Amino acid sequence: MQDVLIHFGGTHHKMLSTCYIVCFENLANILTNTYSVYRDVCKRHEAMFSMTAQTKDESLRAYLKQF
Secondary structure (H helix, E strand, C coil), X not given: XXXXXXXXXXXXXXXXXXXXXXXXXXXXXXHHHHHHHHHHHHHHXXXXXXXXXXXXXXXXXXXXXXX
């Protein structure tokens, strides 16, 4: 494991392992992807509730076929 110097105001305050940085980046990616899926689902639900009953059924079938 490599250590990384963290600079704050021109001084070295802390040393962090690159492993922690990679884990943090992975967590940020997971949260970003989860939010994107949540936003897409909300948009689909919003569109479904503004449709007629027949159109809702057709839209739901088309959506479920993706999986």
